[in-house]
Amino acid sequence: MTYQAAGTGTADRDVWTFARFEAGQDFGTVEVEMDAERHASWERIFGPTGDRLPRGMLVTAMMEAYIRAIQPRPDGNIHASQELDFREGAVVWGDTVAIEVNCAGKEERNGRFWVRFGIVARTAGRVIMTGTIRSIWAA
Amino acid sequence: MKLRELSLETSPDVTAAYADLSNDFNPLHVDAVFAAKTPFGAPVAHGAMALDLLLNAIEATFGTSGRQHLDIRFTAPVKVGERITTGGVPAGDGWSVWVHQDDGTQVLKGTLRLGGPE
Numbered sequence: 001m002t003y004q005a006a007g008t009g010t011a012d013r014d015v016w017t018f019a020r021f022e023a024g025q026d027f028g029t030v031e032v033e034m035d036a037e038r039h040a041s042w043e044r045i046f047g048p049t050g051d052r053l054p055r056g057m058l059v060t061a062m063m064e065a066y067i068r069a070i071q072p073r074p075d076g077n078i079h080a081s082q083e084l085d086f087r088e089g090a091v092v093w094g095d096t097v098a099i100e101v102n103c104a105g106k107e108e109r110n111g112r113f114w115v116r117f118g119i120v121a122r123t124a125g126r127v128i129m130t131g132t133i134r135s136i137w138a139a
Numbered sequence: 140m141k142l143r144e145l146s147l148e149t150s151p152d153v154t155a156a157y158a159d160l161s162n163d164f165n166p167l168h169v170d171a172v173f174a175a176k177t178p179f180g181a182p183v184a185h186g187a188m189a190l191d192l193l194l195n196a197i198e199a200t201f202g203t204s205g206r207q208h209l210d211i212r213f214t215a216p217v218k219v220g221e222r223i224t225t226g227g228v229p230a231g232d233g234w235s236v237w238v239h240q241d242d243g244t245q246v247l248k249g250t251l252r253l254g255g256p257e
Binding site: 064079085134 | 159173197198204
């Protein structure tokens with residue numbers, strides 16, 4: 001996996017709190033290689049698969065990208081809801097998936113810090129999945 | 140027609156394996172001491188693990204090709220150790236889908252739409 005630049009210019013050690021998020025922030029692209037180790041890890045949890053990558057593995061990679069791209073973060077964030085749009089076309093084990101992460105918006109509601117993160121996943125330049133992670137940020 | 144039912148035991152070992160796979164070591168999932176101090180009171184399984192199980196059921200029912208749009212929310216926490224099972228029925232122009240525990244509690248619910256323009 002490689003990580004290409006978060007686009008905020010803020011010191012890496014600063015914790016990502018709700019106050020720092022802004023709609024349109026680009027957190028860069030995380031590349032996740034669907035290698036044999038990852039394949040074996042998936043099968044230990046969910047059982048055997050064929051050559052084709054399960055769409056759930058794209059979601060798992062999306063979570064990895066979202067977590068790696070926004071660091072450090074407070075403990076206790078909650079993944080509240082999720083929208084996903086899967087496109088035509090196969091992804092297979094061995095492919096590399098590049099996942100862009102951005103801030104789609106934020107809102108304080110009922111004392112809770114809601115943040116929406118936009119996701120675009122590509123393989124070989126082709127969009128295979130888009131999504132929105134809706135999180136309740138802990139601090 | 141119904142969505143294929145698939146089940147998963149969210150044991151501590153499975154939860155730890157999912158933390159490794161997703162790189163999500165949020166202490167809510169893997170740290171009993173931390174989780175005990177939260178409103179959950181105990182470690183809860185990753186929501187994405189239930190979502191992945193649902194996507195496996197969708198693939199088992201409809202295959203792996205074609206465009207799919209899924210909008211879900213996590214409606215209850217899954218305490219680590221619970222078994223979760225997928226479900227779904229046609230509703231309107233799509234499907235109502237969910238994941239529930241053995242006691243019937245829905246932990247994830249949402250809508251699935253198949254096809255549509257690129």
